[in-house]
Amino acid sequence: MNHPLYRFRDFTLDPAARELRQGAEPIELPTSAFDCLVYLIERRERAVGRDELMAAIWGRADVADGLLGQTLVRVRRVLGDTGNEQHTIRTVPRFGYRWVAPVDEETAAGPADTAPAPVAPDAEPAPALEAPAPAAASPAAAPRRAIWPAVAALAVVAAITLAAWLWRAPPATQATAAPPPALTTAALVLPAVVEAGEDWAWLRLGLMDLVAARLRRGDLATAASESVVALVRDRPVSHAESLLDASDIAGADTLRILPSVDLADGRWTVKLTARGGGNDLVVEARAADAIAAAREAVDTLLLRLGHRPPADANRPQGLDELLQRTRAAMLADRLDLAGDLIRDADPALRDRPEIALRQAQIELRAGAYDAVDARVSALLDRLSRERDAVLRGRALTTLATSDVRRGRPADAAPRYAEAITLLTDRGDPEALGAAYLGRGIVAILRDDYQAALADLGLARTEMDAAGDALGVAQVDLNLGVIEARRQRPAQAVAALEEAAARLKRLGARAEYLAAVVAIAELQQDLLEPAAALATTEAFWPPETQTPNPRLRWKLTLVRGEALAENGRLRDAQTLVDRVAHEADPEADAAVRAQVAALGARLALARGDANAAATLAAATLTPLLEQTDVARYLRAWTTRLAALRALGDRALAASETARFRAWLETQQPPDWRRVYGDVAAAEQLRTEGRVDEALDVYARALARADELAVTPADLVEVIRPYSLALIEAGRFGQARALSSRISRWADSDLRAASVFVALNAALNQADALQQAQSRAQTLAGERPVR
Numbered sequence: 001m002n003h004p005l006y007r008f009r010d011f012t013l014d015p016a017a018r019e020l021r022q023g024a025e026p027i028e029l030p031t032s033a034f035d036c037l038v039y040l041i042e043r044r045e046r047a048v049g050r051d052e053l054m055a056a057i058w059g060r061a062d063v064a065d066g067l068l069g070q071t072l073v074r075v076r077r078v079l080g081d082t083g084n085e086q087h088t089i090r091t092v093p094r095f096g097y098r099w100v101a102p103v104d105e106e107t108a109a110g111p112a113d114t115a116p117a118p119v120a121p122d123a124e125p126a127p128a129l130e131a132p133a134p135a136a137a138s139p140a141a142a143p144r145r146a147i148w149p150a151v152a153a154l155a156v157v158a159a160i161t162l163a164a165w166l167w168r169a170p171p172a173t174q175a176t177a178a179p180p181p182a183l184t185t186a187a188l189v190l191p192a193v194v195e196a197g198e199d200w201a202w203l204r205l206g207l208m209d210l211v212a213a214r215l216r217r218g219d220l221a222t223a224a225s226e227s228v229v230a231l232v233r234d235r236p237v238s239h240a241e242s243l244l245d246a247s248d249i250a251g252a253d254t255l256r257i258l259p260s261v262d263l264a265d266g267r268w269t270v271k272l273t274a275r276g277g278g279n280d281l282v283v284e285a286r287a288a289d290a291i292a293a294a295r296e297a298v299d300t301l302l303l304r305l306g307h308r309p310p311a312d313a314n315r316p317q318g319l320d321e322l323l324q325r326t327r328a329a330m331l332a333d334r335l336d337l338a339g340d341l342i343r344d345a346d347p348a349l350r351d352r353p354e355i356a357l358r359q360a361q362i363e364l365r366a367g368a369y370d371a372v373d374a375r376v377s378a379l380l381d382r383l384s385r386e387r388d389a390v391l392r393g394r395a396l397t398t399l400a401t402s403d404v405r406r407g408r409p410a411d412a413a414p415r416y417a418e419a420i421t422l423l424t425d426r427g428d429p430e431a432l433g434a435a436y437l438g439r440g441i442v443a444i445l446r447d448d449y450q451a452a453l454a455d456l457g458l459a460r461t462e463m464d465a466a467g468d469a470l471g472v473a474q475v476d477l478n479l480g481v482i483e484a485r486r487q488r489p490a491q492a493v494a495a496l497e498e499a500a501a502r503l504k505r506l507g508a509r510a511e512y513l514a515a516v517v518a519i520a521e522l523q524q525d526l527l528e529p530a531a532a533l534a535t536t537e538a539f540w541p542p543e544t545q546t547p548n549p550r551l552r553w554k555l556t557l558v559r560g561e562a563l564a565e566n567g568r569l570r571d572a573q574t575l576v577d578r579v580a581h582e583a584d585p586e587a588d589a590a591v592r593a594q595v596a597a598l599g600a601r602l603a604l605a606r607g608d609a610n611a612a613a614t615l616a617a618a619t620l621t622p623l624l625e626q627t628d629v630a631r632y633l634r635a636w637t638t639r640l641a642a643l644r645a646l647g648d649r650a651l652a653a654s655e656t657a658r659f660r661a662w663l664e665t666q667q668p669p670d671w672r673r674v675y676g677d678v679a680a681a682e683q684l685r686t687e688g689r690v691d692e693a694l695d696v697y698a699r700a701l702a703r704a705d706e707l708a709v710t711p712a713d714l715v716e717v718i719r720p721y722s723l724a725l726i727e728a729g730r731f732g733q734a735r736a737l738s739s740r741i742s743r744w745a746d747s748d749l750r751a752a753s754v755f756v757a758l759n760a761a762l763n764q765a766d767a768l769q770q771a772q773s774r775a776q777t778l779a780g781e782r783p784v785r
Helices: 031-042 050-058 065-079 149-168 203-217 225-232 237-244 290-304 319-331 335-343 353-366 369-382 389-405 409-423 429-445 449-466 469-485 489-505 509-525 529-539 549-565 569-582 589-606 609-619 622-627 629-646 649-664 672-686 690-707 711-727 731-744 749-761 765-779
Strands: 002-008 011-014 019-022 089-092 096-099 104-109 187-189 193-195 255-264 267-276 279-287
Touching: 011 031, 031 050, 031 065, 031 096, 050 065, 050 096, 065 089, 065 449, 089 449, 187 203, 193 203, 203 225, 203 255, 203 290, 237 255, 237 267, 255 290, 267 290, 279 290, 279 489, 290 319, 319 335, 319 353, 335 353, 353 369, 353 389, 369 389, 389 409, 389 429, 409 429, 429 449, 429 469, 449 469, 469 489, 469 509, 489 509, 509 529, 509 549, 509 711, 529 549, 549 569, 549 589, 569 589, 589 609, 589 622, 589 629, 609 629, 622 629, 629 649, 629 672, 649 672, 672 690, 672 711, 690 711, 711 731, 711 749, 731 749, 749 765
Parallel strands: 187 255, 193 255
Antiparallel strands: 002 011, 002 104, 011 019, 089 096, 255 267, 267 279
16 A cells, blocks of 8 residues: 655655654654654644644643653754754744655555554553653663662562552452442552553552652651552553542542653653642653652652652752752742751752852742842852853843842843853753743833744743743743733733643742733733632732742732722722831832822722822832833823812823823834823813814724724723713714623723713613613722713
8 A cells, every 4th residue: 555755854754664764774763752753744734733733642632741842852853953943843932833844755655465553452641751662672781770779679669569459459350349448548649650661560550659658758648559559450551540530539638649650762751640639730850760750759749739858868968859859849939948958958068059049049939139139149250151151041040030020121131141142052951941031021021022922932942842841831921921911811811821720730839820910910901800809819818829028919919909990999998008018118119109009099989089199190100110011001090080080170281291292202102102192082071172082082092993902991992982972962973982892881880881871861761770780780889970
């Protein structure tokens, strides 16, 4: 039977024979990598989405991102691609991958009587990295067992402790004995999924027992391995993942842990998937030794769960182990534990520059930015650009990130650039990806989205190459931020919700909170105040969510805004007062300004125009303008509305002129100019120049339509425009215009109030009663105007 052959450069790919050759030399590829290569070549006329590619390779799309990334790394390595040079497979940011190398397709004849190979009915799927098939026995392969004394010892222990259960397990046909009762311990460990060849089949139970024993040593009550084996003895090996949700082996509060182990390119990857008891986590570790990788993965899981890993008295703690443990504690926001781990370490370890950098990173997550600057500056004095290039690059990235969080992107940019220069071609894609990510964030803050997308694409490529699932999720989080800043809130929420789910699963608490905060803010832009308030419940109260006071005040701000948009003015004011009394005047200056702007809006909502005008004026500072231009703009609109409510036409007119002059300085011209037009129209309307006002409203709406602004921005234009039309007696135009915001009249008081005014003007009694009832329900503590 004929089948295609694909030739590219000096490679020949024969999908039917499952062969890849470079010249005359066959190249071994893991099954998943080979399938990935074939799928991309066969669809080279288009880009292939990540979910599509996962489903094609593993039969499902809910595979860990790191698995697909590692598979692509293997294919690219064989074909000579790197993270920076993608001549064969190109990453398509936020979508997937595309084959870009020229291909010659030929037809080859195959044997007429060739039949498909049989498939074993209970073959295990590949939930972790695909491993190469084991080579045939040879003299060169024999020493491999001598390299793994710890592995061999574990095999013996596993055989002694678990074999009895396997030997006495009744055949599946003997269904006379009652199944063992479901377990009620805090945790249980399932038999491992092994992708490493028959020589390593014993790891299925051996690894299971090692993980369980180490969890117990970390003070996590874990079921005996014998009990677990008895519970799952009749379950197909291929259905291992389903045991994470099986209700008949343990209660809902029991944490079920499924280990998986994979051998590829001489390195082991151990993944622990933990689900239950309110947790849904995945941790991975890699090492040259399966036991070392398993130990590291267990310790990471313990730290994520708030447990301190056990000390190994006969194994001195090394630098890599201390860095790994502190990193896991940081991801779980256990900054106190991370600090304790360093303080309890050997003094010689504590003096290492790597540990000094780790301390700075702990301080960064704690929001102690002055301490970060001092520590990293001193560290940079110790590090050579030539000898310590990688560590210096990491230190510069940490310092630049502190700059960004302090609202100093101009200081961060050259530091990220230097870090990228130092880290390029140094064999540390995770560090290089972090530097690209940071530079991309600076570009986002400058509204330079083309540069941001380019850097985020490079960051994702590097993090894919490193198998860094957390880094990839952080990139996707910032891609969602770009959508938000481009005034695409619906697309942004979808992207951020996906990123938040992955970050939560990875146990990255601070990053997860950042995503949830952004979602709540965008839901307000989408005029979904109830949804926004519900979203804030995920991080409330903030003191239970993060040890970082800077982040806690940000959570407080967003919660206060959501309360205000739901008419809970007193509750919102309580949070404003808390920030004013408790937040640090220097370290929290930016968020204090943001919260003060919220205070001005609350005063206006209560009808206290005098307080609103005064408070808003006090917030119009260079600090707020530099750190949060959107809230700076809202402070301006609050002040102008308050001045008009006070009847101070002269001051309102001069302030409107100042506001519009400021808008003219904003580059590029964008949605903010719409507010300048609305302010001008409102001023004209206040002065009784209605026809002129209507012309300016029309211009504002045309600009808003052209820019495709958010629902919140659209209501800010259409509400006053509709009210002006009603006052002018142009009811037909007002009815047509108001229909554009009718979809939000059930969720937003501003939209609902338009229909109160319109139906009152039209003397529509029934419709007016319905509109008033709806508006009153939304108003809460706000008057309906």
